[in-house]
Amino acid sequence: MADSQNTVLSAHGLSVEYADDSPTLADINIDLKAGEIVGLTGGSGSGKSTLAYALLALTRHSARITGGRVEFGNRDLLALSDIELEQIRGRDIALIVQNPRSALHPMYQVGQQISRVYQTHGGSRGAMAQQRAIEMLRLVGINDPERRADAFVHELSGGMAQRVLIALALSTNPKILIADEPTSGLDVTVQAQFLDTMWETSRKTGTAMMLVTQEPGILANYCDRVIELDAGRVIKDVSASEFVYGSILQSTDSPVSDQNACQVGEPLVMVEGLRKTFPLRGTKKVVQAVDDVSLSLFKGESVGLVGESGSGKSTVGRCLLKLLESDAGKITFDGQDLTDATGESLRQLRRRIQIVQQDPYDSFDPRWTIEQSLRDPIEIHNIVPIADAKTAIEDSLNRVSVELSTLARRPKDVSAGVLQRIAIARALLTKPDFLVLDEPTSMLAPQGRHIILDVLKQLRTDLDLSYLLISHDLTSVASACDRVVVMYLGQVVEVGPTSDIFSKPAHPYTKALIGAHLEESPQTRRVDKSDRLDLEGEIPSPIDLPVGCYLATRCLQAKGACHTERQELEKLNSHHDVRCMRASEIELDEAS
Amino acid sequence: MIWRFTLRRLAVGFVQLSVLVIAVFFLIRLLPADPVARFIGMNASPEAYALAEQSLGLDLPVTSQFGIFLLGDGDEGDGLIGGDLGTSWVTGSSVNQEIRQFLPVTLELITLSFLVAVGLGVPIGVFGAVNPGGAADKGTLIYGLFAGSQPEFSWGIIFIFIFFVILGVAPGPLGRLSPLTDPPDFVTGAITIDALLAGRVDIFLEALWYLSLPILTLSFVLSGPIIKMVRENVAQTMNADFMFYGQAAGLPRNVLARDALRAAFAPALTLIGILFGFMIGGAVLIESIFSISGLGQYAIRSILAFDYPAIQGVVLTISALTLLIYLAIDVCQALLDPRVSV
Numbered sequence: 001m002a003d004s005q006n007t008v009l010s011a012h013g014l015s016v017e018y019a020d021d022s023p024t025l026a027d028i029n030i031d032l033k034a035g036e037i038v039g040l041t042g043g044s045g046s047g048k049s050t051l052a053y054a055l056l057a058l059t060r061h062s063a064r065i066t067g068g069r070v071e072f073g074n075r076d077l078l079a080l081s082d083i084e085l086e087q088i089r090g091r092d093i094a095l096i097v098q099n100p101r102s103a104l105h106p107m108y109q110v111g112q113q114i115s116r117v118y119q120t121h122g123g124s125r126g127a128m129a130q131q132r133a134i135e136m137l138r139l140v141g142i143n144d145p146e147r148r149a150d151a152f153v154h155e156l157s158g159g160m161a162q163r164v165l166i167a168l169a170l171s172t173n174p175k176i177l178i179a180d181e182p183t184s185g186l187d188v189t190v191q192a193q194f195l196d197t198m199w200e201t202s203r204k205t206g207t208a209m210m211l212v213t214q215e216p217g218i219l220a221n222y223c224d225r226v227i228e229l230d231a232g233r234v235i236k237d238v239s240a241s242e243f244v245y246g247s248i249l250q251s252t253d254s255p256v257s258d259q260n261a262c263q264v265g266e267p268l269v270m271v272e273g274l275r276k277t278f279p280l281r282g283t284k285k286v287v288q289a290v291d292d293v294s295l296s297l298f299k300g301e302s303v304g305l306v307g308e309s310g311s312g313k314s315t316v317g318r319c320l321l322k323l324l325e326s327d328a329g330k331i332t333f334d335g336q337d338l339t340d341a342t343g344e345s346l347r348q349l350r351r352r353i354q355i356v357q358q359d360p361y362d363s364f365d366p367r368w369t370i371e372q373s374l375r376d377p378i379e380i381h382n383i384v385p386i387a388d389a390k391t392a393i394e395d396s397l398n399r400v401s402v403e404l405s406t407l408a409r410r411p412k413d414v415s416a417g418v419l420q421r422i423a424i425a426r427a428l429l430t431k432p433d434f435l436v437l438d439e440p441t442s443m444l445a446p447q448g449r450h451i452i453l454d455v456l457k458q459l460r461t462d463l464d465l466s467y468l469l470i471s472h473d474l475t476s477v478a479s480a481c482d483r484v485v486v487m488y489l490g491q492v493v494e495v496g497p498t499s500d501i502f503s504k505p506a507h508p509y510t511k512a513l514i515g516a517h518l519e520e521s522p523q524t525r526r527v528d529k530s531d532r533l534d535l536e537g538e539i540p541s542p543i544d545l546p547v548g549c550y551l552a553t554r555c556l557q558a559k560g561a562c563h564t565e566r567q568e569l570e571k572l573n574s575h576h577d578v579r580c581m582r583a584s585e586i587e588l589d590e591a592s
Numbered sequence: 593m594i595w596r597f598t599l600r601r602l603a604v605g606f607v608q609l610s611v612l613v614i615a616v617f618f619l620i621r622l623l624p625a626d627p628v629a630r631f632i633g634m635n636a637s638p639e640a641y642a643l644a645e646q647s648l649g650l651d652l653p654v655t656s657q658f659g660i661f662l663l664g665d666g667d668e669g670d671g672l673i674g675g676d677l678g679t680s681w682v683t684g685s686s687v688n689q690e691i692r693q694f695l696p697v698t699l700e701l702i703t704l705s706f707l708v709a710v711g712l713g714v715p716i717g718v719f720g721a722v723n724p725g726g727a728a729d730k731g732t733l734i735y736g737l738f739a740g741s742q743p744e745f746s747w748g749i750i751f752i753f754i755f756f757v758i759l760g761v762a763p764g765p766l767g768r769l770s771p772l773t774d775p776p777d778f779v780t781g782a783i784t785i786d787a788l789l790a791g792r793v794d795i796f797l798e799a800l801w802y803l804s805l806p807i808l809t810l811s812f813v814l815s816g817p818i819i820k821m822v823r824e825n826v827a828q829t830m831n832a833d834f835m836f837y838g839q840a841a842g843l844p845r846n847v848l849a850r851d852a853l854r855a856a857f858a859p860a861l862t863l864i865g866i867l868f869g870f871m872i873g874g875a876v877l878i879e880s881i882f883s884i885s886g887l888g889q890y891a892i893r894s895i896l897a898f899d900y901p902a903i904q905g906v907v908l909t910i911s912a913l914t915l916l917i918y919l920a921i922d923v924c925q926a927l928l929d930p931r932v933s934v
Contacts, residue, residue, distance in 0.1 A: 056840055061831075082845070090842030097840075102833035105851055107929055117841045152930045168841065 006034040008208050009055060009093070009176050014068035016050050016059060016232075024050045024063060025232045032176065037202060037209045039219040039240065042229035044445050048212045051229065052180045055210070056089055072176075091121035094169035098181040100161035104153040110164045111137070111149025118171045136167035140197055159190035159538055163197070170201060177202065180212045187308035188472060189535055192516035192526065195222055199527050214445050217475075217518025219243065221526045241522040266335065267296035268466050269320065269434060274329035276315050280543060288542050289315040291490035293329070294569070297434070297466055302456070304477030304498070305470045306513065307487035310539050313470045316487070317436045320468070321355050322346065334433065351381045354427035358439040360419035364411040370422055371407040377429045396425040399462070400455050417448025421455060428459070435467040441476050449473075453480045474517045478502055483575075486510045489542060489550040492569060496576035506578040508555045508586065509535070549580070557586050594926060598919065605915040609908065613672065616907050617658055620900055627898035631681060648681060661904070677908070678901035682894070687905035690890060695909060696781025697768070698879070698886035702871045704784075704803060705810035710864060713815040717822025718853070721830060732819050739816040745877035748809040752881070755805060762805050765882040769795070769802055806882040810875065814867060821863045825856035858929050865921035869914035 010031035016024045025047045032038055042048050054065055057077040070077040072093065077085065089095075097103045104113055114136060115129035123129055130149070137145035140163040153161055162182060169177060179198070183191040199222050202209050211223060219226050219240060226243040228236035236243060274293040277286040290312040297303050305313050318324040320331060322338060331338040333349055341349055357363045364373050374393045378384060384392050394404055400421040411419055420440055427435055437456070441449040453476055459465050471477050477484055477498070484501040486494040486509065494507040505511045512535045518526060535554040540546060549567045552558040559582065569579045580586075629636075632644045645651045649660060661678065664671030677687035720729040739747075755762035768783050769775055775783060776790040784803075787795035829835060829852045838848050876888025887906065894902035926932045 053840070058836070058840055060836060086842045086844055088842065089840055095837070095840040097833070097837060099833060103837040105834045105838070105855070106931055107854055108851075116847070117843065120841075120843055120847070154931050 007031045008034050008072070010071045011051075011055060012069045012071065014051070014054055014070060015066045016047070016054050016063055017066045019062035019064075025054065028054075028068070028232075028234060030227055030234060030237065032208050032210055034175075034208055035202075035206045036225065037199070037211060037223050039223035039226040039243075040210055040212045040229065041214060041219060041226060043447065044214070046229040047232040048229055049180050050232075052095070052178050052210065052212050055178060056093055056095060057085055058089075087121070090117055090169075090174070091172045092174055093176045093178065094172065094174035096162075096165050096169050096177065096179040096182045098184045100165040100182075101153055101156070101158060103165060104161060106153055108152075109150050110153060110156070110161075114149075114164070114168045114171055117168055121172045123172065132171060133167070136171045137164065139170075139201070140164075140167045141193065142167075157538060159186050159194065162186060162194060166194075166198060166201075170205075170207070173205060174207060176208045176210070178210045178212075181214070182211075183213075183215075183218070187539075188474070189308060189512055189516040190538060192518070193534065196527065198222075215518065216446060216520040220520050220522045221518045265298070268299045268301075268334055269295075269297040269468075270330075270332040271295050271316070271320070272330045272332075274316065274319060274331065275327045276312075276319055276324060277327055285543050288490050288545055290319065290326075291545075293487070293490070293492050295485050295492065295495065297468060299433070300460065300464045300466055301483065302460060302467050302469060302481045304481035304484045305468055305487060306472060306474060306477055306484060308472060308513075308539055310489070310542060311487040312490040312542075313472075313487055314438050315490075317355065317438045317468065317470050320436055321350065321353055323355070347381075351430045352433045353436065354430060354432040354434075355436045355438060356420070356423050356427050356440050359443055360416055360423045361411055363423055364419065366411050369408055369410055370414065373411075374407070374422070374426055374429060377426060381430050383430055392429060393425075396428045397422070399428060399459065400425045401451070415448075417444045417451060420444060420448070420452060424452075424455065424459075428463075433466060435465060436470070437467055438470045439472070440469070441471065441473060449476065456480050474502075474514065486513065489539065489545065491550060491579060492577075493551070493579045494577065495569075496572075496578075500576050506572055506576070506583045506587070507580045508557050509551050551580075557582060594923060597926065598923060601919050601922065605912075605919065608915065609912060612911050613904075613908065614658075616904055617661060618654065620903055621654055621657075623898075625898050627681065627900060630898050661901075677905035680894070680899055680902045682897045682899045682902070687901050690902065691887070691905055691909050693778075693781060694885060694887045694890040697783075697884060698872060698875055698888060700782035700784060701803065701806060701879070701884060701886060702810065702868065702875055705807045705814060705871075706864065706868060708807055709811035709814040709818055712811070713818035714822050714860075716815075717819045718826050720819070720823045721826035724827060729823075732823070736816040736820050739812055743877070744809055744813045745881055747812055748806070748878055748881040751805055751809050751812075763802050765805070767802065767883045767885070768799055770798065773798060806878050806884060810871070810878055814871075817863065817867070818860070821860050822856065825859050826852060829856045854928065858925055858932075861924055861928070862921055865917050869917045872913055873910045 011028050014028040015026050018024055028051060030038075030051075040048050040052065050059070050063060053059060055070055055077075057065070057070060057080070059065060065078060068078070072088065077088065080088070104110060111130060111133040114133035115123075118132050119125050119129050123132060134145045134149050137148055142148050142160060142163055148156075148160070148164075153164075156164065166182070177198075182198070183194055186194060195218065198209070201207070211218065213219065223240045226236065226238060226240050227234055228243070272294050274290055276290040277288050279286050293312070293316055295303070295305075305316065307313050315324065319326045320338075322331075322341070326339065329339075333353060336345075336349065338346075338349060364370075371393065374396070375389055378389045378392060379386070393407070397404060397406070402418055402421050402425065406414060406418065406422065414422070420443070424435075424437075424440070441452050444452065456467065456469070457480055460467070469477060469481055481498055484494075484496065484498050485492055486501070486507065488509050494501065494505065494510045501510060502514060505514055515526075515534065534556070535551075536556070538554075540550070540553055546553055546563070548561070548563045548565050549555070549558065552562040555562065562582065565581065567579045567581055569577050572578050572583065628641060628645045628648060628650060631648065632640055636644070642651070649657055649665075652660070660671065662671050663673055664676060670676040675688070677691070679685065680687050680690060683690070716728070716732055720726075720732050723729055751762075752765055756764050763770075773795065776786040776792055776795055779786045779789050783799045784796055787793070787799055832855065834855075835848060835852060838851060843851075873888060873891065875886065876892060878884075879886045879888045880892075887909070890902070891906045893899075894906060922932075
């Protein structure tokens, strides 16, 4: 970049402390140059967000800035008065935060919230400001911005609210944009759309950006430079390519190799024509959560179930354990019909099928010690004599590499990653044949995610365990599963071996999902690709489903019949099924 | 939208009131009490007793009595359907008229008390939240505990003792006006308003003067929970993400303060409404101490005299008012906060 030498914002010896005197940031020296996108990363609690806020001379809760300077245009922000700061914040330096839905005021229309920030910083007033808000909403890719401007934040999805926030931040044409984990909690396709918009806007307007994130994929794809924090200190300040190269060497993922090797005999789990709807309170309408799902899973096999939120993945998982009664369809486990099982036989089956939930803190009793929680399943199912319980518990903790000293602690004193491994250990105590893992890694930092996946792969080798890994994170599924089932709006749209799905996806949705996946390599940056297969907008409401193909409203490949004809899951080859009438056609189009 | 909600709530309120009418009517007749004996005295002859019973209508079967209560008995009164609550057995005058006379007195007292309690409580609460841990914050906390430590009648007696007996700066507990002053013509029943309507500023000021101690007592007790509620809500709002974000977006302080108040006020509104509904019947002891003949006094008198029509009238009035106040709160909530679905 021509003007890359112009530093627009810099921190010198910046220190932040909490009220209890624990230093959160110590002696930070960083800078941000015009037009540059800098990634700010580090583990949870490393002080990333605190630093991002301190660059605006802001702190949260009991923290306060204890020393240093933040220089912006020859002025030290930390020495300015509140009124002077008001004029810089939002106009010259804008912030985007995570949890956009709580960052917007719940009682004002979002358009009004954009226009009043615009007005505050010298923009035009009244109808002109409202026009500006609508224009900004359109710029960040919101459909029907005139109507959306009148919405309240609780009427928006997380992705949409995040866009409103970026529209608000960019409405004043700031010189610097600080984004604090702007995509945490968003689906991958939405995340990619959002980051693309942000990247393009930044390049167009020359806005310098500081992007706080834990995702190596985002750092590799969108950042020029990466600053890494650890325990409140800068430990790295290098170019993105250098940073990503370093972290790949640290974590080597070996994908599962012996695919299809274990598909012999009868499947362990068989689901046929599963359907589940939820009635909508106060109306006759229903939410179609699962619509005709069939899948099978063999002994010792691991299957990944992927799709965006709202696609019905978790509902399938819960129906498999009979935690939810399905409306129609048949579930067979090891030859026994699960749909009709009740009482003692259901209890026996449940011992053999275990579930690990998304939030480990929700799945443990906060007042029990870990040991008490682990004793529970042993006592309920009489797995081993009570005298041997301790040994069984210790065994299972060893399997998931958790220290035995954790047993005496309570959930709040254990980190999320370790607690999730304990949740897996607890599931293993009943000696199950089959494990349902419902988004086990989505609450965890990348480090914790890798450990969980390693543990899962090890368990499969050691115990010949079968599992269904429900996840929206393609990396997890790619590294820990033999086969992948892709779901969209309650339907299975594609099933196949992991390597096939990732190397030659056939369904436009799968293609978009994989395209939205951010590879951890700056050589294959998403923003550099010209032939991206994107989807438009967001997942439709599962209440009023489209008539034809469910994807038709978002699919760039959709033709006339796609909008009117219901699609069926058809065989592409012996182990690859796809639900798209144009799958082979599209392939020909692309080849030519 | 809001109209449909209001209508629906009114319909539900009507059903609630109907059930209440039935319950009150039959429950008081289940009491082991003899209103006839109370009416004519213990030593009356059996003939006189029978005559009195007949004149009160208590000789009829209970269901017929209920019919008359609802529909009237032809020659006098229209019954509840016609909006007539009947005739008091003690005074012989219409219950409607008596409530019309006593209700405004109570409403005047508690409305003025709430104006003072809210007028003082909201700013103090906000101030405490803005300066947490400061002297004012601690002071209000102690005050809240202190004011809530004794029932309001106890504070009333203490205040009379201090301000009237010892210091002599407040009027005695003699009602709403000096016994020597002629009250203004009855228009609304609220003496301050009637005085202003009559153009008598001197009576208006005198009424305020005589009401000052009861208002002080009530608002002293009421402002405790109001301060606490406002303080908690504002403190919570100030910590909310949207306030932090507003600051990061460079919104001026006065805009941020307005944002915080709007978010914090909705829950406080509910508390104020509930307290108000509660006070319509709950101010009775304060009325007693200060010789203010309000609805509470009327209720006590009716209950002690087994004056069934009056008891029914009071219960219905208080319930209907409380329902209307709750409805008003809900409508205000919905107007303030778009998330409240109506």
